[in-house]
Every structure is written in C-alpha cells, then in structure tokens.
Amino acid sequence: MAAGAYPMSYLATAGASAAPITRLGWGLLTISIVVVLMVGALLAGALWRRRAGVSPDPEGRLPVERRGPGLRWVWVGVGISTLALFVSTVWTLTTLAAVRHPPRPPALTIQVTGHDWWWEARYLGDAPGRDFTTANELHIPVGQPVRLELRSADVIHSFWIPKLGGKTDLIPGRTNMAWIEADRPGDYRGQCGEFCGLEHARMALQVVADPPAAFQAWRDRQLAAPAPAASPPIAAGAAVFQARCGACHAIRGTPAGGLFGPDLSHLALRRTLAAGTLTNDPQGLTAWLADPQAIKPGNEMPRVPLTDGDRAALVAYLQSLS
Numbered sequence: 079m080a081a082g083a084y085p086m087s088y089l090a091t092a093g094a095s096a097a098p099i100t101r102l103g104w105g106l107l108t109i110s111i112v113v114v115l116m117v118g119a120l121l122a123g124a125l126w127r128r129r130a131g132v133s134p135d136p137e138g139r140l141p142v143e144r145r146g147p148g149l150r151w152v153w154v155g156v157g158i159s160t161l162a163l164f165v166s167t168v169w170t171l172t173t174l175a176a177v178r179h180p181p182r183p184p185a186l187t188i189q190v191t192g193h194d195w196w197w198e199a200r201y202l203g204d205a206p207g208r209d210f211t212t213a214n215e216l217h218i219p220v221g222q223p224v225r226l227e228l229r230s231a232d233v234i235h236s237f238w239i240p241k242l243g244g245k246t247d248l249i250p251g252r253t254n255m256a257w258i259e260a261d262r263p264g265d266y267r268g269q270c271g272e273f274c275g276l277e278h279a280r281m282a283l284q285v286v287a288d289p290p291a292a293f294q295a296w297r298d299r300q301l302a303a304p305a306p307a308a309s310p311p312i313a314a315g316a317a318v319f320q321a322r323c324g325a326c327h328a329i330r331g332t333p334a335g336g337l338f339g340p341d342l343s344h345l346a347l348r349r350t351l352a353a354g355t356l357t358n359d360p361q362g363l364t365a366w367l368a369d370p371q372a373i374k375p376g377n378e379m380p381r382v383p384l385t386d387g388d389r390a391a392l393v394a395y396l397q398s399l400s
Contacts, residue, residue, distance in 0.1 A: 085267040088240040092266065092287075093259045094223070095177050095243040102173045106166055113162050120151060177243075180223035180257045187225040188216060192235030192248040194274060195281040195377060196340055196353040201297070210300045210330065213340035214353045215284045219293040223259040236271035239285050245271040260287035265349075276376040282354025300344055303331025304399050315395025318388045326379075329399065339379060346400040352377070363393045 091100045189200040199216050203209045218224045228237050230248040238245040246256040268283035307313035324334030330343040348358050356362035367389050370379040
C-alpha cells in the first residue's frame with residue numbers, strides 16, 4: 079500500500095497549508111540521504127584504501143614520508159555539511175513563513191476547543207443568530223481556507239490533521255490560530271497530537287471537505303431545529319433525553335441546553351461517536367449508553383441507569399436527529 083493511502087499519512091497531502099510542509103519534508107529527506115551517501119563513500123574509501131608498504135632502499139635508508147591530501151578532504155566534508163545545513167535552514171524558514179497565513183481571506187472561522195477527550199467546534203456565523211456548535215467532526219468547503227481559533231478547556235492538546243496541515247497546540251488560557259484548506263472532497267482523519275491523559279489515543283477528529291454547495295446545505299441543516307418526533311418511540315426517547323441527559327448535553331430547538339458535554343444537535347449526521355471511538359449506528363449508541371466507562375475509561379460521562387426500554391427509546395430519538 080502506498081504511504082499516502084493511510085488515513086493519518088502526511089506524505090500525500092490535500093491542501094494548500096500542508097503541501098509546502100510535505101515538499102519541505104521530502105526535500106530535507108533527499109538532502110540527508112545525499113549527505114549520508116557522500117560521507118559513507120568517504121569513510122568506505124578511507125577504510126578500504128591500502129597504503130603502500132615502506133621498505134628501505136639498497137643503502138638501508140627509509141624513504142622520506144610525504145603528506146597526503148587528507149586534510150583537504152576534511153575541508154570538503156565541512157563545506158558539504160555547512161552547505162546542506164544552510165540550505166535546510168533557509169528552506170525551513172521560508173516554508174514556515176509561507177504557511178503562517180492563508181493566501182486569501184478565510185471563508186469562515188471555527189472555534190475549536192479541546193476537552194478530555196473530545197473536540198468542540200463552534201462555527202461563527204456570518205450574521206447574528208447563525209452560530210452553531212457541533213462536536214468531533216468538522217465540515218469545511220473545498221478550495222477555501224478556514225480559520226481555526228484553538229483553545230483548551232483543561233490540559234494541553236494538539237490539533238493535527240496530517241493531510242491538511244501541521245500540528246498546533248491548544249493551551250489552557252490561550253487562543254492559538256491556524257488555518258486549513260482542502261483542495262478536493264474527502265474525509266480527513268485527525269488526532270490529538272499531544273499526550274493528554276488516559277484516553278489520549280481515542281481523541282480523534284474527522285474533517286469532511288464538501289463541495290461549496292454541499293457545505294452550505296450542511297450548514298443550513300445544522301442551523302435548523304430538529305424535526306418533531308415522528309413516532310411514539312421517538313417521542314418517548316425525547317422525554318428520556320430531557321429528563322436524564324439535558325443537564326449536560328444540548329439539542330438546538332429543545333429545552334435541553336447543557337454545556338458540559340458535546341452538543342448533540344443533528345447527531346445522526348455524524349459518522350462516529352465518542353471522538354472516533356464507535357461507529358454512529360444503533361449498536362454503537364446502545365453500547366455507549368449502556369456503559370460509557372467500559373468503552374472509554376475516565377471520560378466525563380457517568381453510567382446513567384436506564385431500563386432497556388428507555389435505552390431503546392433514547393437510541394431511536396438520537397438516531398432521528400438528522
């Protein structure tokens with residue numbers, strides 16, 4: 079399998095903010111290989127070179143020892159290394175300067191907040207009342223830069239989507255800026271790049287790059303309130319949610335306005351649960367609601383006692399939030 083085919087590969091990028099970093103990486107690798115080969119060749123020559131034996135002349139005198147060009151080769155090696163370091167440094171600095179700011183004004187701004195162990199994403203609207211919040215899955219328009227305001231609610235995290243850009247830390251009490259851009263539609267997996275506790279490895283993030291029209295449709299759908307309950311089981315699940323879940327979670331257009339856990343508005347549109355830990359389907363939801371601590375130990379969601387009937391109704395309700 080090609081290296082770029084892996085979901086977290088940085089060797090095959092798909093965005094303007096990541097492409098210069100990839101070129102720099104390949105360039106530094108090439109320079110390093112050339113330097114290693116040249117030094118290896120010089121060492122091999124020194125090891126295998128056979129010095130002619132010294133024997134006295136017919137009168138018993140030893141020949142005068144003459145200095146070889148050894149010191150000259152030392153200076154050649156120093157010059158090659160200095161040139162390689164100079165080129166690498168200049169290339170690195172110019173690349174970092176090039177990716178510091180997007181080439182044109184960002185299409186939108188997303189405030190990304192890292193929690194133990196999930197991601198909160200707040201889309202800042204282009205008009206009052208058009209902000210909305212989602213979790214663990216970002217949608218962005220293809221071909222347009224997106225500004226990211228990165229924060230942490232607890233410990234240091236690191237935002238990293240290898241195919242779309244480099245790492246940027248999320249530090250408590252600070253707001254760091256970054257930007258990403260995808261040049262083609264697709265799903266791009268990300269991961270917290272800074273060890274942040276027990277479930278660090280299960281703090282994944284999905285970026286979905288949509289064509290501009292599809293992104294606008296997704297955005298409009300996120301702003302809309304969920305449809306009314308279409309069946310008695312869904313209505314029963316809504317009642318269970320308000321009674322048992324609404325203190326921690328929010329669903330736009332309903333009395334549930336909790337701020338402690340992820341916003342679950344339009345949950346059915348997301349691909350995964352618990353920051354990439356489970357597939358978002360009835361089986362995954364049922365397992366998570368039954369015992370979240372068994373699946374992701376140490377996370378902030380406690381085990382909520384539910385009857386089998388209440389759990390089934392709650393799953394039906396959450397699956398209807400599209």
